[in-house]
Amino acid sequence: MEQRERLEWLQIDSLDLEARGVGRSASGKVVFVANALPGERVQARIVRSKRNWEAATAVAWESTSSSRVTPRCPHFGVCGGCSMQHVDAAAQLAFKQRILEDDFWHLSRLKPQTLLRPLAGPSWAYRARARLTVRLVMKKGGVLVGFHEKASSYVADIQSCAILPAHVSALLLPLRELVQGLSQPQRVPQIELAVGDSVTALVLRHLEPLTDADRQRLRDFGRRHGVQWWLQPKGPDSVELLDAADAPLSYALPEFGVTMPFRPTDFTQVNPSINRVMVARALRLLAPRPTDRVIDWFCGLGNFTLPIATRARQVLGVEGSATLVARALDNALLNGLQDKVQVSARNLFEMTAGDLRAFGQADLWLVDPPRDGALALCKALADAVNAPGSGHGGGDGGVRSAEAVASFTPPRRIVYVSCNPATLARDAGLLVHQAGYTLRAAGVMNMFPHTAHVESMAVFERAAALA
Secondary structure (H helix, E strand, C coil): CCCCCEEEEEEEEEECCCEEEEEECCCEEEEEEEEECCCCEEEEEEEEECCEEEEEEEEEEEECCCCCCCCCCCCCCCCCCCCCCCCCCHHHHHHHHHHHHHHHHHHHHHCCCECCCCCCCCCCCCCCEEEEEEEEHHHHHEEEECCCCCCCCCECCCCCCCCHHHHHHHHHHHHHHHHCCCCHHHHEEEEEEEECCCEEEEEEEEECCCCHHHHHHHHHHHHHHCCEEECCCCCHCEEEEEEEEEEEEEEEEECCCCCEEECCCCCCCCCHHHHHHHHHHHHHHHHCCCCCEEECCCCCCCCHHHHCCCCCCEEEEEEHHHHHHHHHHHHHHHHHCCCCCCEEECCCCCCCCCHHHCCEEEEEEECCCCCCCHHHHHHHHHHHHHHCCCCCCCCCCCCCCCCCCCCCCCEEEEEEEEEEEEHHHHHHHHHHCCCCCCEEEEEEEEECCCCCCCEEEEEEEEEECCC
């Protein structure tokens, strides 16, 4: 006998990390409710039930939040590209700031001395990087191009996208027609997007060789729509231009007089407007002096390295990818900063206190890790600070490393840029409780409007008595 649908009225108290409303059922279970906001009383349809929690969807409202707005995109709720279009921009930022503060406190018992003003930019048409999934779905009339449906492996049937640049959103339907006309459309799983200041690049992932006719179709499409085609027959290293390009893919950081060429599969920030103000804030907080030596850990292409080089005596950029290290050096040469910039390839997830000595003394650090954070780097710093005879006794009992050297002097200030508040909070605990730093300031940046993704920045300084 089929189980009847269960409906229940719930008071929503908070949002979870996926921007679902959180309430409690009459039985006391935690219920995660899609499309519900704090302060609302909703009728929820239970769609999944576990021992300690349930998932539900809001179907009716007795009261609504003042933060609720009408989603701009007609595909919101089906497409998984956004989760917060029903929340106004100010409330989105407040939600993300609260996540950051909660993680600092619950994971490391820390509170920033100062909360930085949240950084915000355009909420729409901001996304300069995206991976668009491609599927041949005959039941839906042919090829689909877009993001996955929410909590699904299916591709959403979208005709426009409000967070992509307008000229890219306008390509979604023409791209369907293009792929449909290729010799083997079922063997094209993905199109990657990279928008620079003057070039829009599309990377076609194809699992079978393209025919001459396929290549001509791509050329015609590129000329008609003003896009630069790259081909990817295998892994990321196989990416190559379809034809020689007149202009390179690049972005500028005008405040620092820096231009950054990049390949479409290189890591660059999704939101160029926020990236510009993020780099500017990081430099203001880092405050390098003309005599300072700075290390930029996880430097990538040099997004922070090159701007720092315009202010400091010397910058060492360290990155795990030898390919990115080579491109960072090329970018330094292009911008005339080669005399101030050094780059080094190193696995930063396997660092020791001895490794820090090998990189030399630095006055300042910029740390910009991936989602996994910079645990090994922060542990190495704590070990070096607490090494026997170092003269920098670090806090409350960090592990002492035989590799650490007595002469090690820790940086006076660290600016940490994070895309995961949980790993930032974990690493902050090491820096403060073991390495003798103070969490001076922290705040969020709305790098991904309408999503629950939290980008943040924190500033650590050595206690005055130990600096």
